[in-house]
Amino acid sequence: SSGRWKNLSLPPLVMRVSGLLLGIAGGYIAWRVLNAKLFNALGRATSxxxxxxxxxxxxxxxxxxxxxxxxxxxxxxxxxxxxxxxxxxxxxxxxxxxxxxxxxxxxxxxxxxxxxxxxxxxxxxxxxxxxxxxxxxxxxxxxxxxxxxxxxxxxxxxxxxxxxxxxxxxxxxxxxxxxxxxxxxxxxxxxxxxxxxxxxxxxxxxx
Ligand SMILES: NC(=O)c1ccc[n+]([C@@H]2O[C@H](COP(=O)([O-])OP(=O)(O)OC[C@H]3O[C@@H](n4cnc5c(N)ncnc54)[C@H](OP(=O)(O)O)[C@@H]3O)[C@@H](O)[C@H]2O)c1
Incomplete structure (x- = not known):
């Protein structure tokens, strides 16, 4: 993977931190969507x-x-x-x-x-x-x-x-x-x- 980093213009640390932040943001959005769907489903189930x-x-x-x-x-x-x-x-x-x-x-x-x-x-x-x-x-x-x-x-x-x-x-x-x-x-x-x-x-x- 170090070879891959070398081909990019941004320093490896910046890339790693950006990747980490993107991962956290993606995870958060997925959790919110899943949570809303789950909440709605539970609401219907508990009529x-x-x-x-x-x-x-x-x-x-x-x-x-x-x-x-x-x-x-x-x-x-x-x-x-x-x-x-x-x-x-x-x-x-x-x-x-x-x-x-x-x-x-x-x-x-x-x-x-x-x-x-x-x-x-x-x-x-x-x-x-x-x-x-x-x-x-x-x-x-x-x-x-x-x-x-x-x-x-x-x-x-x-x-x-x-x-x-x-x-x-x-x-x-x-x-x-x-x-x-x-x-x-x-x-x-x-x-x-x-x-x-x-x-x-x-x-x-x-x-
Ligand atoms: N909003 C907040 O930030 C907050 C914070 C902490 C606690 N609380 C508590 O949450 C509850 C609701 O608050 P809210 O902000 O939604 O209040 P609100 O919008 O001022 O509504 C108060 C309600 O109580 C009714 N009411 C007042 N005096 C009455 C009486 N003598 N007989 C019958 N109904 C009467 C009002 O009727 P009318 O429409 O006829 O006036 C209204 O429907 C309250 O118990 C309050 O202490 C609210």
Whole structure:
């Protein structure tokens, strides 16, 4: 091989390093392509067709994207939303992701304001009255009190609004739906969290 290197104008070390870098780049691209194909195949293989997911905070951000993923895997989504008009708009958006020929609604919205314990109880009762299973309970909604407020804001239930919205109401909802989750097994409760909950972060130390 040393004879081959001699015929090239670039020094052997540069050639070897370039070859090595090209090899690494090629390997990386092949791994990414293979990984994407594998991921798609696994996604198809693990279809969740016929399952039902109850999602809080599905009208925006992380929750809305989660709803899209769920629907594309065949899951029916029930949005627990405080803004019904927004919830209906998201349901329409989700219906467009339904597989071709799929006629049944892939999403519906039931009113739920997490800053009110009565509203959470009403949501649970309304959902249970539909008779649907609950295979996934995605507790995702979250809010920050406005920065401009110097004082804490309290809900009519008497709790600080973020504590009630993000934590207490989700706890109540999970408790109210636990029998349904058990009856719908296999089922999962998934909570969207934040590093702010960790005492090891700067936010967590203050929060
Ligand atoms: N985005 C991030 O970088 C980040 C980082 C760490 C953790 N998280 C956590 O991830 C979750 C989602 O965050 P995101 O950024 O996607 O939030 P987002 O876009 O602000 O969406 C928040 C969702 O919660 C809903 N919500 C707020 N208050 C509610 C109430 N009283 N009753 C019912 N629904 C209510 C909102 O409904 P409306 O549409 O009606 O407002 C909206 O759908 C949150 O729990 C958040 O703490 C996010």
């Amino acid at each position: 969740m067709s016929g399952k039902v997911a109850v999602v809080t905070g599905g009208t925006s951000g992380v929750g809305r994207e989660a709803c899209k993923r769920l629907v594309s895997r065949g899951v029916k989504v029930v949005l627990a939303a405080r803004d019904m008009a927004l919830g209906v708009a998201v349901c329409r958006e989700l219906q467009d992701l339904a597989p071709p020929g799929h006629k049944d609604p892939v999403a519906e919205v039931i009113h739920c304001d997490l800053s009110s314990l009565a509203s959470v109880s009403k949501f649970a009762a309304d959902f249970l009255a539909t008779g649907q299973p609950c295979n996934v309970l995605l507790l995702n909604a979250g809010m920050f009190p406005p920065n401009s407020q110097k004082k804490s804001i309290y809900t009519p239930d008497g709790f600080e609004v973020a504590f009630q919205t993000n934590h207490l109401s989700h706890h109540l909802l999970a408790r109210l739906l636990t029998p349904k989750l058990k009856a719908s097994a296999p089922a999962r409760v998934v909570t969207t969290s934040s590093s702010l909950h960790s005492p090891s972060t700067q936010g967590g130390r203050h929060g």
